Amino acid sequence: MEKIIEQVTDWEFLRKLPLEIYGFTLINEFMTCGSQYRIFTYNNQSARRSFTVMYDKATKDFLVRTVIGLTELCDISFITGNLAALEKLLTERMDKTLWGLAHFEPACLCAQFAGKKITEWAYTSQLPKQLAGFELFITPQEPFKGLNGSYVIIDYSDFATESNLVVNYNIFRDQFFSEIRLRRTPLMTSEFDAKTLPDLEERLKGNLNPTLEQLRLKLQ
Incomplete structure (x- = not known):
């Protein structure tokens, strides 16, 4: 876990993230919760929706957890074992995922x-x-x-x-x-x-x- 924390601390990608997007506010967490290390969260408190990027020591994977109300989901499309691949996935998919959390899109059904x-x-x-x-x-x-x-x-x-x-x-x-x-x-x-x-x-x-x-x- 210490090596992952060191990599995340030096991760240039984090410094380029927008502070707000589609009603979500960026929270840089850098905190350990059990076997997981929470890196950052985009949170929309009024809509009760969030998007959290973390590392799981038990599975040795980076992953994304989305929350809608009291429902928590692991978005398997973001699961990867290394930081470079995670950055690529976030660059390609995070914006669309956040937009989808903020807006209902019938075409996605x-x-x-x-x-x-x-x-x-x-x-x-x-x-x-x-x-x-x-x-x-x-x-x-x-x-x-x-x-x-x-x-x-x-x-x-x-x-x-x-x-x-x-x-x-x-x-x-x-x-x-x-x-x-x-x-x-x-x-x-x-x-x-x-x-x-x-x-x-x-x-x-x-x-x-x-x-x-x-x-x-x-x-x-």
């Missing part, structure tokens, strides 16, 4: 997801903005791609307690499913499992309010 017509779903307008102290953070009109072929289409979050209810659509299973985090601890739920949008709509009508109310009670 895969064909199968687009064919499901989720972004055009009329029921979206009936989703309450606030419910049981949870904020509607992600809507079906502006989903984002998660892991393993899943897109986050609904996210009700309480950021103060780091708890939320997320509804996803998986393109490989052609199925809607949900996840609950209680103070970041995952909880199982099948209340919103569905194959079609009309089915999901019925499940939301019957289960959204009581599910979030129950989650609120567990937080008290």
Whole structure:
């Protein structure tokens, strides 16, 4: 790790980074967190989005972690074992990735997801903005791609307690499913499992309010 820290300290690339871009502010971190060394972060606090470049001693890789709300993702397109390759990847892809974090781009949705017509779903307008102290953070009109072929289409979050209810659509299973985090601890739920949008709509009508109310009670 000491050799990596020395290389990063002398890394000329860092001195050329813009202080602000697309609403993100640069934070030079240079700090060790467990087996990882955090190099820099572009953070948009109001949008609750960030882009962090780090080194992982356990895997001996440089990597990028993006955060959208309470969802953290490792962007595999940036994983590399040396600093020169990382600089090349960041030069080629970082600007586009930050723009994508700051703006929803329908053209980036895969064909199968687009064919499901989720972004055009009329029921979206009936989703309450606030419910049981949870904020509607992600809507079906502006989903984002998660892991393993899943897109986050609904996210009700309480950021103060780091708890939320997320509804996803998986393109490989052609199925809607949900996840609950209680103070970041995952909880199982099948209340919103569905194959079609009309089915999901019925499940939301019957289960959204009581599910979030129950989650609120567990937080008290």
